[in-house]
Amino acid sequence: MTAGSLGSQGFAYWAVGAATLLALFVASLFVGVGELAIGSLASDPEALRLIMISRLPRTLAALLAGSALAIAGLVMQTLARNRFVEPSTAGTAQSAALGILVVTLVWPDAALGWKAAGAAVTALAGTSIFLMLAHRLPPTQPFLVPLFGLVYGGVIGAAAIFAAWHLDLLQYLEVWMTGEFSGILRGRYELLWVAAALVVLAWWTADRLTMLSLGRDVSIGLGLNYAGMLRLGLVIVSAITALTVVVVGTIPFVGLVAPNIVSRFAGENLRHTLPWVAGGGAALVLACDIIGRLIRFPYEVPVGTILGVVGAVLFLVLLLGRSSND
Amino acid sequence: MTEVVMQRALVRHEGRLAMMAAVAVLVGVAFMTIGLRGNLALVIELRAVRLAAMVLVGVAVAVSTVVFQTVCANRIITPSIMGLDALYVFCQTALVFALSGFGFAGIDPRLHFLGNFTAMTSLALALFLPMLRRRFDLTLMLLTGVVLGVLFRSLTTLLARLLDPNDFAVLQGTVFASFNAVEPDLLLLAGVITVACVAIAWRARHVLDVLALGTDTAIGLGLAWRATAARLLVFVAALVSASTALVGPMAFLGLLVVSLTERIVGTNRHAILLPAAALTAIIVLVGGQTVLQHALGGEGSLGIVVEFVGGIVFLAILFAGGRR
Amino acid sequence: MRWLKSVLALPALALFLVQAFAAQIETARGPVIVGKTPQTLAVFDIAAVDTLNSLGVKIAGLPDKLYVPELAELKDGAETVGTIFEPDLEALSALAPDLIIVGGRSSPQLATTSRIAQSIDMTMNGDDLFAQAKQRLMAYGAIVGKPAEAAALASELDEALSSTRAAVKGKGTALILMTSGPKVTAYGKESRFGWLHSALQLTPAVEDVEAATHGEAISFEFLRDANPDWLIVLDRAAAIGSGEQNARATLDNELVAETTAWKKGQVVYMPAADFYIAAGGVQSTKRVLKTIRDAFSRTQ
Numbered sequence: 001m002t003a004g005s006l007g008s009q010g011f012a013y014w015a016v017g018a019a020t021l022l023a024l025f026v027a028s029l030f031v032g033v034g035e036l037a038i039g040s041l042a043s044d045p046e047a048l049r050l051i052m053i054s055r056l057p058r059t060l061a062a063l064l065a066g067s068a069l070a071i072a073g074l075v076m077q078t079l080a081r082n083r084f085v086e087p088s089t090a091g092t093a094q095s096a097a098l099g100i101l102v103v104t105l106v107w108p109d110a111a112l113g114w115k116a117a118g119a120a121v122t123a124l125a126g127t128s129i130f131l132m133l134a135h136r137l138p139p140t141q142p143f144l145v146p147l148f149g150l151v152y153g154g155v156i157g158a159a160a161i162f163a164a165w166h167l168d169l170l171q172y173l174e175v176w177m178t179g180e181f182s183g184i185l186r187g188r189y190e191l192l193w194v195a196a197a198l199v200v201l202a203w204w205t206a207d208r209l210t211m212l213s214l215g216r217d218v219s220i221g222l223g224l225n226y227a228g229m230l231r232l233g234l235v236i237v238s239a240i241t242a243l244t245v246v247v248v249g250t251i252p253f254v255g256l257v258a259p260n261i262v263s264r265f266a267g268e269n270l271r272h273t274l275p276w277v278a279g280g281g282a283a284l285v286l287a288c289d290i291i292g293r294l295i296r297f298p299y300e301v302p303v304g305t306i307l308g309v310v311g312a313v314l315f316l317v318l319l320l321g322r323s324s325n326d
Numbered sequence: 327m328t329e330v331v332m333q334r335a336l337v338r339h340e341g342r343l344a345m346m347a348a349v350a351v352l353v354g355v356a357f358m359t360i361g362l363r364g365n366l367a368l369v370i371e372l373r374a375v376r377l378a379a380m381v382l383v384g385v386a387v388a389v390s391t392v393v394f395q396t397v398c399a400n401r402i403i404t405p406s407i408m409g410l411d412a413l414y415v416f417c418q419t420a421l422v423f424a425l426s427g428f429g430f431a432g433i434d435p436r437l438h439f440l441g442n443f444t445a446m447t448s449l450a451l452a453l454f455l456p457m458l459r460r461r462f463d464l465t466l467m468l469l470t471g472v473v474l475g476v477l478f479r480s481l482t483t484l485l486a487r488l489l490d491p492n493d494f495a496v497l498q499g500t501v502f503a504s505f506n507a508v509e510p511d512l513l514l515l516a517g518v519i520t521v522a523c524v525a526i527a528w529r530a531r532h533v534l535d536v537l538a539l540g541t542d543t544a545i546g547l548g549l550a551w552r553a554t555a556a557r558l559l560v561f562v563a564a565l566v567s568a569s570t571a572l573v574g575p576m577a578f579l580g581l582l583v584v585s586l587t588e589r590i591v592g593t594n595r596h597a598i599l600l601p602a603a604a605l606t607a608i609i610v611l612v613g614g615q616t617v618l619q620h621a622l623g624g625e626g627s628l629g630i631v632v633e634f635v636g637g638i639v640f641l642a643i644l645f646a647g648g649r650r
Numbered sequence: 651m652r653w654l655k656s657v658l659a660l661p662a663l664a665l666f667l668v669q670a671f672a673a674q675i676e677t678a679r680g681p682v683i684v685g686k687t688p689q690t691l692a693v694f695d696i697a698a699v700d701t702l703n704s705l706g707v708k709i710a711g712l713p714d715k716l717y718v719p720e721l722a723e724l725k726d727g728a729e730t731v732g733t734i735f736e737p738d739l740e741a742l743s744a745l746a747p748d749l750i751i752v753g754g755r756s757s758p759q760l761a762t763t764s765r766i767a768q769s770i771d772m773t774m775n776g777d778d779l780f781a782q783a784k785q786r787l788m789a790y791g792a793i794v795g796k797p798a799e800a801a802a803l804a805s806e807l808d809e810a811l812s813s814t815r816a817a818v819k820g821k822g823t824a825l826i827l828m829t830s831g832p833k834v835t836a837y838g839k840e841s842r843f844g845w846l847h848s849a850l851q852l853t854p855a856v857e858d859v860e861a862a863t864h865g866e867a868i869s870f871e872f873l874r875d876a877n878p879d880w881l882i883v884l885d886r887a888a889a890i891g892s893g894e895q896n897a898r899a900t901l902d903n904e905l906v907a908e909t910t911a912w913k914k915g916q917v918v919y920m921p922a923a924d925f926y927i928a929a930g931g932v933q934s935t936k937r938v939l940k941t942i943r944d945a946f947s948r949t950q
Contacts (some may be wrong), residue, residue, distance in 0.1 A: 293869075
């Protein structure tokens with residue numbers, strides 16, 4: 001099924017998608033430890049305050065992180081010309097962890113913003129090196145690239161873990177790297193708007209990114225500034241990953257599952273699939289965060305853990321389903 | 327004419343093999359003798375146990391990686407990316423979580439070994455055996471393993487957050503392989519498993535040569551490909567599980583060793599490849615340990631260094647190979 | 651007064667004579683008889699290093715890192731025998747100690763070090779860390795033949811405890827937190843840090859956390875609703891520098907600002923190494939108690 005045939009039923013799809021997202025959004029506003037009844041919102045200024053300080057930021061953070069990660073996965077898959085890579089399996093997240101560690105060591109008192117900046121720089125460097133190397137691998141073996149990414153991420157991760165282990169910071173690093181929204185409040189997530197801006201940028205350049213996926217020669221033949229676009233894609237992926245890692249930690253599978261599900265019914269044209277991927281990622285993360293808030297109430301189960309389970313199941317269904325269709 | 331060429335190649339390979347064996351013996355002797363001090367009888371016994379552990383793990387990792395790669399017809403994958411390492415770490419974390427660090431320390435090592443071994447072998451079999459029924463899809467199997475790895479890692483980080491720093495500290499040593507505290511009892515147990523599996527792999531060396539020709543050719547030559555491959559993978563699972571349960575995860579050792587071996591002997595014949603890979607692994611581990619212990623003074627970190635250096639060397643080889 | 655001293659000294663002397671030959675002590679894995687007063691000691695448990703040091707015992711073999719700044723100088727003149735996670739058996743063998751003490755983080759190494767010399771596991775694994783700390787102290791006193799000094803230190807500990815208990819009395823509820831970067835975990839009465847609640851009779855702000863022996867991931871909304879009068883905070887990264895800054899930055903937000911603890915400035919930042927690495931050592935326990943006593947005494 002292509003994007004074209006989607007058009008006839010397009011409105012129905014859009015309506016269902018938007019309604020789902022809206023329902024999750026409202027649910028997220030009213031699930032939490034602090035007491036909050038829907039009816040009290042109009043009468044009770046305290047309730048509104050709680051929404052503004054805690055619930056709305058958390059909900060927005062989940063939406064932003066989910067959509068941004070899904071897009072980062074999509075862009076990365078386009079750049080690497082491979083369906084099965086995502087930032088957390090190709091060294092980006094590990095590089096960001098290394099960055100956090102380095103800034104923590106060199107400058108222990110640094111504000112969160114500086115640690116974020118450090119992580120963003122190392123994530124960018126790590127991802128650039130990955131894509132530079134990945135592009136020189138023979139394209140005849142499609143799973144070479146994800147494999148290369150795994151080993152590459154493993155090496156960087158080993159370096160970070162080794163350093164953290166010796167400094168008695170391993171638990172600190174692991175907790176920080178666990179994807180979770182429990183620490184999100186007004187003033188603690190705004191960096192994610194930058195990620196949202198990058199999503200918009202990705203949408204704006206979607207056509208050129210699609211061309212990029214045709215390969216170097218074809219895209220240059222089509223008049224594309226290949227190197228420039230590649231760099232832009234890199235910046236989008238690295239910055240989104242670094243920002244989400246620093247603000248909420250690593251959330252696995254979003255970048256893998258959302259684009260793969262969407263591409264099954266909406267085809268490969270980025271301009272058509274992009275909103276669906278972003279929405280799908282947002283809904284997935286938000287739903288998992290709501291589950292995480294509920295199963296051990298009033299304590300939290302990190303969204304990274306929930307997605308580790310849900311994402312693994314979804315991805316396996318996707319994989320096995322695809323193989324039995326073939 | 328061709329016979330002469332083959333004969334020459336064989337002599338060359340055997341020469342290389344003999345040379346590698348000599349180097350392996352040399353590093354072994356160096357490891358046993360340099361810098362002896364203290365209670366000699368005890369120190370020599372300690373070193374002997376550690377040497378035996380390194381030889382055992384080296385052989386197990388090398389043979390399992392070669393067989394796995396041959397069956398999967400791919401020279402750049404390793405059985406440990408199948409989520410086995412992540413499962414190992416998750417099992418240890420869950421144990422510390424349930425029993426506390428102190429309870430974890432008190433587990434009978436034999437029970438612990440068998441528990442880990444069973445858990446990892448079961449997972450590996452669950453991944454490998456569907457091969458028997460379905461049309462074999464390598465990418466599918468690999469990705470399934472990787473996905474399960476991510477799953478176990480997510481669960482591990484949740485538990486790691488809830489542990490108090492002391493219990494976590496007891497745990498963090500299990501993330502990397504260590505040869506320093508191997509129980510002699512376990513060595514025997516792991517040794518029996520390893521020797522049995524390696525013997526089977528050795529007997530199957532000619533079958534492996536046929537498998538290496540590719541699935542279609544192998545079937546054309548009358549080989550029951552699926553049954554053979556599945557049977558071999560069972561032994562791979564046992565080998566990897568035994569070595570990981572003995573010393574801890576070493577994800578990149580197999581990759582490093584096989585890449586190096588191919589460069590050294592340059593053949594696909596398993597009669598040469600299997601022993602050569604095993605010897606390379608022994609040289610890397612024992613040599614690395616000797617250098618770390620006496621030249622660099624960081625004896626506890628062999629597992630980490632092999633991870634790190636192994637990963638980098640592998641990437642370099644992959645990269646160089648990809649560009650050719 | 652002199653007669654009192656000699657009366658007290660007599661049983662101590664008798665005890666000493668017996669224990670010079672053999673001492674039965676309680677370890678984490680049951681009672682053990684330590685053969686003779688050991689001359690050469692190797693110690694892998696930081697709390698034990700702290701306590702033995704307080705008893706004036708010279709330790710011959712130490713791990714490469716002691717984590718607690720106050721203990722750093724002990725490394726001078728001591729042999730390095732590996733790390734707390736991996737004892738260097740050859741260095742140990744060269745040292746030929748009479749007794750090896752492991753515990754806590756090095757507890758899994760008991761079987762390994764036993765191959766060199768008699769080893770005892772002195773992990774403090776109960777939730778009543780304070781009673782165990784005293785028990786360990788007395789055991790070390792018996793082993794090294796200094797029971798009188800150990801008894802003196804034990805009474806110092808008791809004194810520190812009772813004065814701290816008096817300081818916290820009637821000052822309200824408390825919640826123990828650990829911060830790691832931007833995230834917060836709460837520890838309850840049954841956890842490793844829970845001894846503060848039981849030994850000091852310090853009311854937990856959330857009774858519920860006691861259900862879990864481990865920490866719980868919590869949100870700031872949870873913190874606000876629990877509304878503790880006191881926050882006892884440990885920063886996980888404190889081992890490498892200014893933990894207080896980091897922990898304060900994490901807690902400084904609009905929801906925590908609504909808690910009584912934050913409004914009244916009743917947030918106690920724990921000395922990290924003393925609170926979790928050397929937990930149960932004599933000096934570190936005294937420092938932990940002093941931190942709490944000082945903080946609670948400042949308010950009415």
